[in-house]
Amino acid sequence: MDNPFMARAIQLSLDNVRSGHGGPFGAVVVQNNAIVAEGVNRVTTTNDPTAHAEVVAIREACRKLGLFELKDCELYTSCEPCPMCLGAIYWARLARVYYGNLAADAAHIGFDDSAIYQEFTQPHAERAIPMVQMMRDQALAAFRAWEQKPNKIPY
DSSP states (O other): OOOHHHHHHHHHHHHHHHHTSSOSOEEEEEETTEEEEEEEOOHHHHTOTTOOHHHHHHHHHHHHHTOSOOTTEEEEEEEOOOHHHHHHHHHHTOSEEEEEEOHHHHHHTTOOOHHHHHHTTSOGGGSSSOOOOOOHHHHHHHHHHHHHOTTOOOO
């Protein structure tokens, strides 16, 4: 099934490779059957490990729409989202995600996220990057302040 939005995400990924500006990933955010924002992988050109196509597109859509939630938007991405992008998708509360390539296809060309998924199952201290909790009592002060804040914007 051909789809113009997926075709655009795929074209962005191809153009990004050909331009030499980043990895083979493209994404578009769509609202009311129109593209709101586009994104391509910019990790190496911006020295930003979070500059994946999906995150770039989500950030731009939120900026353009003046919202931190994209509940009435859909994401079309050239590849199944990685764990970081999946987290961003859920935080943005997108209505639906369409993807082209599988994570296994990305792994085949060197973009393998399986180690990250495996890390989630490991105890914090046994992860490749150990995670050590400290100063919880002091850190809870901000959470208590948030709970008591009368004019907070929940998300």
